[in-house]
Amino acid sequence: MTPTPDDARRRHYSAFYSRPAVGAGETVLLALGNCQAESLRLVVPPSAATTVRIPPVHELTDDDLPFLGAWLERADAVVAQPIRDGYRGLPLGTRELLAQTRPGTRHAVLPVIRFAGLYPRxxxxxxxxxxxxxxxxxxxxxxxxxxxxxxxxxxxxxxxxxxxxxxxxxxxxxxxxxxxxxxxxxxxxxxxxxxxxxxxNHPGNPVWAALGERVLSQLGLPGPAADPGGPLLDSVHxxxxxxxxxxxxxxxxxxxxxxxxxxxxxxxxxxxxxxxxxxxxxxxxxxxxxxxxxxxxxxxxxx
Structure with missing residues (x-):
């Protein structure tokens, strides 16, 4: 049988679709939003938290909601970009997502980063x-x-x-x-x-290193930020x-x-x-x- 795009997507986000298969003693951190949220996730050191690669919010579908809900219920910390309630007709707003977490779950909001000074036109x-x-x-x-x-x-x-x-x-x-x-x-x-x-709107590694430190500090998780092992958001210059x-x-x-x-x-x-x-x-x-x-x-x- 020929693999479908959905098969490839399931493989790419395999941990997300496997439901929370993590130990009870592990600290689980979720990063929710677009490619910037994923970049933030990549500078969270494994010693601070277990992270999960999650599809960007604009790609999430109704079929993804049970998996997302299961991870939110397991999360100890959530980093989310500002997302409006009812985004794309789904309960994906930041407030709606945080409402699905357990009492005491730590959270931080990551701003949508756009800086036009270097590319003013x-x-x-x-x-x-x-x-x-x-x-x-x-x-x-x-x-x-x-x-x-x-x-x-x-x-x-x-x-x-x-x-x-x-x-x-x-x-x-x-x-x-x-x-x-x-x-x-x-x-x-x-x-x-x-x-x-x-x-x-594609920050380089120095931005993610600094924001990683700030997010970890706000969440009360140990740092420093991790080296992601390569340049982030590097596909377009x-x-x-x-x-x-x-x-x-x-x-x-x-x-x-x-x-x-x-x-x-x-x-x-x-x-x-x-x-x-x-x-x-x-x-x-x-x-x-x-x-x-x-x-x-x-x-x-x-x-």
Whole structure:
């Protein structure tokens, strides 16, 4: 019989689907959310807790709920990103998940980390007609290409604009931390370096090492954070612009290509593919201009 995608998924998350087969004396920690939650899990040392690889929340289905519920009932500690109640029509909100844990289960909230200072023109857009839709080649939108699709023109990036976008991004992250009572990450970007972020929402290992220490401390678990054994969230690297390097006095050289799964993609190829996608998804253009009006203004786009 030919293996199905579901078979592969079951193998990849085999511990999750095996139900809690752990000793009574083991401390079990669950990390719930997206790829950032999984990265946090990978820096939890085995000496501190047993962890379980769980499908990202946007992939969980109704059939997964009994397995998730069983693990939540067994968990001694839970780290969760902020998730709204009834997410995707399922009881996957942070409050809904924590309500399934035993009394006394420790928990920490991990903020959704986005920092745009190193990639100030890159945006994340959720088209209203299909919030899961992404443009081809890379999932990140370029403000200059978005403006072009709308018949507008973004001026050349300046040092002042780079620093302004960085400040706005840190302020937005700080606001999310305060709103959700999360572990603090915003201070890690006071002195931006490319080691901190590979894209606007893929933090590098130094961020995870620091957050691992903070999460373990909040949960009362022993540290230090573990070496994950390789670079985390390493599949996509955005181009590094000369003006960004100048703005933060960084030692690196500029790069012009995207690196996706180890392959180079030219910025021009990405631009062409995205313009074609925008022509088929005009709602994404309208949504992007509205959602990112403040950032676009800092970049010099006239209203």
């Amino acid at each position: 890159h945006l994340i857009i959720r088209p209203p007609e299909d919030p899961s839709a992404s443009p081809p080649l890379v999932a990140y939108h370029d403000a200059a290409v978005l403006a072009e699709a709308a018949g507008l023109r973004l001026p050349a990036l300046t040092v002042d604009a780079v620093r302004a976008v960085a400040a706005e991004s840190i302020a937005a992250l700080r606001s999310r931390e305060e709103r959700h009572g999360s572990v603090v990450a915003s201070d890690l970007f006071a002195a931006p370096t490319f080691a901190l972020m590979r894209t606007i 955005a181009p590094r612009e000369a003006v960004v390097i100048e703005a933060f006095d960084l030692p690196e050289e500029p790069t012009v290509d995207w690196i996706v799964d180890g392959r180079s993609l030219s910025a021009e190829d990405v631009r062409s593919a995205h313009l074609a996608w925008y022509a088929e998804h005009p709602g994404a253009v309208t949504a992007g201009l509205a959602r990112h009006a403040s950032t676009l203004g800092l970049l010099g786009l006239a209203s």
